[in-house]
Amino acid sequence: MNRRTSSQSDPAIHAGIAALAGLVGTWSGGGSGRYPTMQPFDYLETVTISHVGKPFLSYHQRTQHADTRQLLHTESGFWRMGGPGHVELLIAQPTGLVEVLEGTIESGTIRLRSSLVGRTSSAKDVTLVEREFTIAEDVLSYSLRMTAVGCDLANHLEAELRRVQ
Ligand code: HEM
Numbered sequence: 461m462n463r464r465t466s467s468q469s470d471p472a473i474h475a476g477i478a479a480l481a482g483l484v485g486t487w488s489g490g491g492s493g494r495y496p497t498m499q500p501f502d503y504l505e506t507v508t509i510s511h512v513g514k515p516f517l518s519y520h521q522r523t524q525h526a527d528t529r530q531l532l533h534t535e536s537g538f539w540r541m542g543g544p545g546h547v548e549l550l551i552a553q554p555t556g557l558v559e560v561l562e563g564t565i566e567s568g569t570i571r572l573r574s575s576l577v578g579r580t581s582s583a584k585d586v587t588l589v590e591r592e593f594t595i596a597e598d599v600l601s602y603s604l605r606m607t608a609v610g611c612d613l614a615n616h617l618e619a620e621l622r623r624v625q
Contacts, residue, residue: 471513477541479565480517482595483509490526491619496611502526505619507600509539516540519551547572549591556583561591568595585609598623 473481487507494500505523512518517539523532537551542562547570549561557579563572570593577586588607593600604617 471511473511474513474515476515477511477517477539479541479545480539480547482568483517483539483593483600484511485509485623486625487600487621488624489619489621491523491617493617495606495608495616496614497609503532503619504529505621507621519549556580557586559589561589569593570595588613 473484485508487509488505490502490504492500492502503523503526505521507519507521509520510518518536519539520534520536522534524530525532533553533555535551535553537549537559540548540550542548545564545566547563547565549559549572551559551561553559557577559574560576560578561572561574563570570591572591572593574589577589579586586606586608590605590613591602592604593602599620599622601620602617603615603619605613606616607613608616
């Protein structure tokens, strides 16, 4: 059965990921970072989330320091639905980390927790990641907590982005 309608130029979002449709777009804004081991910092961020009519969303993010404009973290991955209300997110990072996260979407809020953090042998010791996203009209906000480098679960990131496209 064909579960979606599509045209060559502008495919409809796949019915299986309709719950994630509000994420699609280009988002830009700023955030702040902290961790018990480091000085707090502010950053600028652009997130692009797109689809091709298949049951996944492509995700790419890049950041730079708010003051110096130095490039900071970047990451790429895929959003999926594992079943009704069940969200799956896979992310690869140039710091040698990969995250597999799963959780829920409810009333525009997505709460995810890592079921796996994979690390290359030289990557920082990150063992758990929690990410929370809230979509409210044209504002996408998120927070990230992690257990890393010998610290208990603590905030690393908070950001608020606006839809620019
Ligand atoms: C918006 C995305 C992010 C930004 C802007 C960001 C920025 C930073 C900065 C500026 C530092 C301190 C300098 C450095 O060690 O490079 C840092 C450290 C670190 N970040 Fe992030 N980061 C981001 C996402 C992440 C994610 C997704 C993870 C883990 C899954 C992560 C894990 C770490 C770790 C483990 C450290 C080192 C802590 C330490 O050794 O004291 N970061 N991050």
